[in-house]
Every structure is written in C-alpha cells, then in structure tokens.
Amino acid sequence: MTSQQLLFNSVLKENFSPQERAPQAWMLILGFVLLTVVCYFAGAAAMLRLVFPATALLVGLFLYFRHPILYIGFTWWVWFLTPLVARLIDYRVGWDPTRQILITPYLVVFVCIGTFLRYLPSSIRQGGLPFLLGFIGVFYGFLVGLIYNTPVPVARGLLDWLSPIIFAFHLFTNWRDYPSYRQHIQRVFLWCVLILGAYGVYQFVVAPEWDRYWLIESKMFTSSGNPEPFGMRVWSTLHSVGPFGSVMQAGLLLLFTRTGFLIFPASAVGYLSFILAQARTNWGGWLLGVILILGSVKAKIQMRLITIILVMAVCVVPLTTIEPISEIVVSRFESFSNLENDTSFKDRSGSYDRNLSIALSNGLGNGLGNIWKVNEKTGQIEVFVIDSGVLDIFFTLGWFGAVPYLGGLILLIVNVSKYTEGQFDSFVSAARAIGISFCLQLVISSGMLSVGGMMLWGFLAMAMAAHKYYQHQGIK
Numbered sequence: 119m120t121s122q123q124l125l126f127n128s129v130l131k132e133n134f135s136p137q138e139r140a141p142q143a144w145m146l147i148l149g150f151v152l153l154t155v156v157c158y159f160a161g162a163a164a165m166l167r168l169v170f171p172a173t174a175l176l177v178g179l180f181l182y183f184r185h186p187i188l189y190i191g192f193t194w195w196v197w198f199l200t201p202l203v204a205r206l207i208d209y210r211v212g213w214d215p216t217r218q219i220l221i222t223p224y225l226v227v228f229v230c231i232g233t234f235l236r237y238l239p240s241s242i243r244q245g246g247l248p249f250l251l252g253f254i255g256v257f258y259g260f261l262v263g264l265i266y267n268t269p270v271p272v273a274r275g276l277l278d279w280l281s282p283i284i285f286a287f288h289l290f291t292n293w294r295d296y297p298s299y300r301q302h303i304q305r306v307f308l309w310c311v312l313i314l315g316a317y318g319v320y321q322f323v324v325a326p327e328w329d330r331y332w333l334i335e336s337k338m339f340t341s342s343g344n345p346e347p348f349g350m351r352v353w354s355t356l357h358s359v360g361p362f363g364s365v366m367q368a369g370l371l372l373l374f375t376r377t378g379f380l381i382f383p384a385s386a387v388g389y390l391s392f393i394l395a396q397a398r399t400n401w402g403g404w405l406l407g408v409i410l411i412l413g414s415v416k417a418k419i420q421m422r423l424i425t426i427i428l429v430m431a432v433c434v435v436p437l438t439t440i441e442p443i444s445e446i447v448v449s450r451f452e453s454f455s456n457l458e459n460d461t462s463f464k465d466r467s468g469s470y471d472r473n474l475s476i477a478l479s480n481g482l483g484n485g486l487g488n489i490w491k492v493n494e495k496t497g498q499i500e501v502f503v504i505d506s507g508v509l510d511i512f513f514t515l516g517w518f519g520a521v522p523y524l525g526g527l528i529l530l531i532v533n534v535s536k537y538t539e540g541q542f543d544s545f546v547s548a549a550r551a552i553g554i555s556f557c558l559q560l561v562i563s564s565g566m567l568s569v570g571g572m573m574l575w576g577f578l579a580m581a582m583a584a585h586k587y588y589q590h591q592g593i594k
Contacts, residue, residue, distance in 0.1 A: 139184055143180070150173050150177045170203060170222060174222045178229045187302050190289070191305075194307075196222055201356050205328045224281050227281040245586060246290065247526075249283055253280070255520065256515075259514050260485070266488075267486070272487035275488075282566065293582075311370060312384035312387065314355055314362070315386075315392070318353075319352075319394070324347060352395040356569070362395055370388055374408075374426060381426075406555045416541050488514075507562075531557060534550045534585070543588075
C-alpha cells in the first residue's frame, strides 16, 4: 500500500492530502457548473449575471483553503470560460453594456490577497522583492486615480493591474510543492489548448449566433472581422482576439513540456485556431518563446523539441492550405513584408510618435481608471485606449509608479535569466520563455493587464518557484 502524497497548505500552514480532498472539491466544482447550466436553461439566465460571480467566488474561497492545487486550475478556467458564459447570457436575455459578469475572474483571483498580505513582508529577502515593487507601483497609481478619476473605473483598474501580481506571488509562495503545481498547470493548459482550439475552429467555420450577436453589439468589426462564417478572426471562448492570442501563445509553448496522445490533436486545433486569430503580436511572441526554449535546454531535449515541432508542422500545415483558410493565412503573413502600408502598424507607430515624449514627461501620472492622450489641436489630455504597455504604464503610473513597477518586472527577468534549472526541467525553460516574450510584447500591447498579465507575472513566478524548490532540494 502506497502512502498518500502530502502537500503544504501555505494559507493554513498545515499538510493536506490532495487525494482525500479531491472528491469533495470536485463535487463543489461540478455543482457550480450544474447550477450555471440549470439557471441558464430554466429561464433564470438573467440571474446568472449575479449568481455566476457570487458562486464562483464561493467555490474559489473553498478551494483556496481546502485544495490549493485545484484553486489554481479553477482560477485559470474561470478566466478562459467566463467571456463565453457572458455571450451566451447576452444572446438569451439581451445585451448588457456594463459587462458586469466579466468581473468573475478578478473576484476569484483576489481570494489569494490573503497570501499576499500574510507572506509579502517576510518574503522580501527570499525573492519576493519584485512583487513588492510591482505592488508599490500599482498602489501609487491607485491613490492618484482616486484623486483624478471616479471610484468605479479606479476599482476596475486596480483589478486589472493588481490581479496578476497577487496571483503570481501566490504561486511563488507555494514553491515547496512546485512539482505538483507544475503538473497541474501543464494539465490545465493542455486541455485549454485542446478545448479552446477546437471551439476556435468551430467559431471560424460556423460563426455561432451568440458570437455573431456579441460582435454586432460590441461593434468590434474592425478588430474581430465580420459576423459570418469564415469571416471572423478567432477569439474562441475569450472576449477578444488579443486575450485569446495570449492564452494560446502560452499554451502552445507549454505543449513542448508535455508528452501523451492528446498532444497532437491539441496541437492541430491549437495552432490552426492560433493562426486564424491573426494575432501577429502573439505569433512573434510564440516564435521568440520557441527560440528561448531551444537556447536554454540540453541537446537531448533540443532534439526532442525539434522533432515535436516538425510533427506539429506536418499536422497543421496541410490544414492551412484549405480555402478560405489559405487566403487568410497568406494575406496575414504577407503583411509582415509590407508594414509601411499596414493600418495596424501605422496606428501603433503614430501612437508612439504622438505620445511617447508626453508619456515620459508625465511625472505624477494620471492614475488608474483612465488611459490618456493629448489632443494635438487643443493641447488638452483626453481619454482613449493605448495599444502599448510602455505608454500605458507611464501615462497611468507616471515616473513615480512606473519606476518601481518596471523595476519589479526587470528584476524578475534578470533573476530568471540566471537560472540553470531549465537545462533539465523543460517547464522552467517554457515558463521563462513565456514570461520574457510577454514582457517584450509590452512595446506594442498592454500585456501586463488582465489575462495577459496573468501569463506574464504568473509564469515568471513559476520559474522562480522552481529555482527555489531545486535549491532547497540541493539539485543543480
């Protein structure tokens, strides 16, 4: 008879058996799913806009205290699926311009604020300084936002900026059980790529009515395509193309760290939907991630990864030759060689030309709750959306907030770049590659917020947790 595995609950400071607690935890998760389905089909879909976030929060609290491993997986899946739930509800009972149900993932993440407040002071000398610096930058922006902006947008901005930091710190704090967290995250993202990829292909081919309804009501034709079969850019179960591209970028890089029969069907639908999303920023991030992984592992693992890439190419490339997929793929790739005439590139380049000097001269910042630019005719600052993390950070946090925030990110990258564990643990290489590639993408996207920020901060934190674990085990 084998002894049961014991993990450490950093919240309650006690050991627990995940095998013993799994049945109870899964019953609660399945109960949450069943409640959602029953409400939706029993004529109470409108109630789900309140019931879904509230029950998700309760499930998150239970898992946080009783089964921390499943709490991690539940959090990721809430991020992946909540936007689809929102679209289904809107399609059934009417458009909700407040999008209040989308607060659900943030509520579940903020459950682990207890870990942050409890362990941050004692962890500063043990590797937690980057998270403290990030928190200081965001908290400064929060205080300035309370002065300049209305409370509701400030609170929403706080959720966007702070959620990735506290979730990442929670992962880092549980370094003692790194192997279990690694295995669980690998499993979550394998199924994520398979399910989200398959739905993404279905979305492109069929254009479900709820997705078309959302596209029409949100008026996102310019960025997400036309509401018709073979006309939409894929965003799968997420709420737009950018977040979906971020999730798939990370998931596809993590597939290199897994083995098993599900890898190939997941790769086929994952890469195909990733291509159909037409998210060039994430394509570049994926390529950079592959280069970083191959450059940090031993020759034996390099050969295995190259073999996997070749097999995946054999599975995916024939699918891209089918019309009308081939036309979309060719035109999107051709845009790389004609950037001077590309609308998206010109818009981003123009945004930098107009706003970079203004952003860098913004010492105090404008605070959380709004993004700003200067009207060239009036010289007044106006609200708008910036498609650049760098500009976003300086406009929002100013120099006083940007220095500690960026300092925390830079310190994270410097630290994980020194680790040698990636030579024998491919997950460390992949986590580091995901974090660094997302950080470099801040030049052209606000990837430090929402689900993109969860990837950036979270996987850098997992690399740090791995390093601390191997140090404790005396493995180099």
